[in-house]
Amino acid sequence: MIDVEHLSKTFRVARKDPGFLGSLRSMFRREVVEVTAVRDVSFRVAEGEIVGLIGANGAGKTTLVKMLAGIVHPSGGRASVLGFDPWARDDRFRAQIALVMGQKAQLWWDLPPADSLLLLKEIYRLPDAQYRDTLDELTTVLGLGDELRTPVRKLSLGQRMKAELVAALLHRPRVVFLDEPTIGLDVTAQRAVRDFLLRYRERHRPAIVLTSHSMDDIERLCPRVLILKDGVLVHDGALADVVARYGDDKVVTVTLDPAAAAAPDPRALDGLGTVLETSATTVRLRIPRARVAAAAGELLRRLPVADLLIEETDIATIIERIFSERERPVP
């Protein structure tokens, strides 16, 4: 459904020195630099697949999604979505895709969502019966009722995002791009949106590309992830593979015997790994994967251990480590 080959995008961005003099100087001469937001990216997404697109701020996630939705023209490479060149903006292509941007409202701010939905019905030329059926299905699953008759500007963020999802999916798109759909939502609303997306995927089998900074979103929704770093695709595969590939260490948590009643001597932990936490009751260390067994044995020998837990480093920490070099500013 989505086939991307060597896609690149370079922006020309004006730079301005800070302060009044910088502003004044920029009136006469501006420094323009080229920023490569996406560099030689290739991947495929199949029908019914949910792919997580993750990266630090400025990594090129949104640019990539906008290129695939036909909003931004690429500087190089090619892409085919549903067999169409997205930038040709064929009506048949646009009638089958949706883009939801968590940070940018697509609904008309002054009007109740119901008014926007009626206009969307005409834009997508939906037959009355299909419109009613889809609207019923979406509003039921998302738990929307009277909110559809309340002006968007008076809805809570969670209600607005639900309404945005209804608007985006009203025409039953075969490809859905979701850019930070849970940003700013509380935990309950995040869970509702995730559950909805899973149910929607189950029923309609669209290809979904999801960008998110929420690892909960990624872990719950995306068996496969694409990791962008400085515009380069550094990982395309199962989420579990990220742990195997980049999770070079494990976290060992030792619960100390309460009878000891004192924090362990730091010297007892020398050479075992990176100490994350020590207290009278608990010791946590990050230990290279290859040395975990030996280190666990040493801990049992050196400390009054009541319990010992060995875990993979959590995915959020691993992803953070992949991103950690530096963040680029957004063009």
Place this chain on the structure above:
Amino acid sequence: MSLRLYLDAAATQARRSLAYRVDFWVEAAVVFLVSLGVAWSLWTAVFDATGAARIGGFDRPGMVLYVVTVLLAAKLVRGADLGDAAVSSDVFEGGLTRYLLYPASYRGLKYAEHVGGLVPALVQLVLFGAPFLLLLSTPEAPVSPGSLAMGAVSLLVANLLCWLLLFPFHCVAFWAEGVWTLVLAVRFVGDLLGGVMIPLGAFPAWTQPWHAALPFRHLYAEPVETLLGRRDVATWATDLAAAGAWCLVLAVVGQATFLAGRRRYTGPGI
């Protein structure tokens, strides 16, 4: 192309523009009363100072009638050309993204919304302007049902012409981002050369060929003079055809500018 879609887009925008009731009534009353007050004070002063009986082909009451009518009509012709629904705002703030996703013409939808956004100005014109026109019609401004009908058609074409004229300037936002001042400057030129500030007849004789050659007179002066019954059918039809030709030319220029600009569009939040 679906007429129903564009009617729905216009109706949606009309609902948006009528969402703020207090704003609607304040603007309706203020615009009319301020227009009337400014026109009466200014032109009374001009007539008194010059001692002229006629200026630009109008006597004193005829001038007040013209100026108030042209100010009310200008709201209908321009619409919300600088508001948050303007094309340049879409480009600058990223609202264009939504439209680019729709399987419909951006320019078609935006113009339909533009027309829908005229509803408050139309209601205000009917509430305040029509009684004013009929009550104050003079022998120099023989308002009739026929002149009102022809004037209404001229206003429709003028509205399209105004939108198409400003569209390429809004598209400069693809290159220059903020173009509010540029659009405002073009609007000012249109007001000056279109007869909003001064009737075209009051300009020096040597400027008249320029008025005839440029599109601005079709925006305000011609529709208003037609409404006031000061143009015959033949002149009206000729001017209407000329305005239509300008619309075609500007539509082509606008399309080329938009297509070139769209390749540069990124929307905010890369």
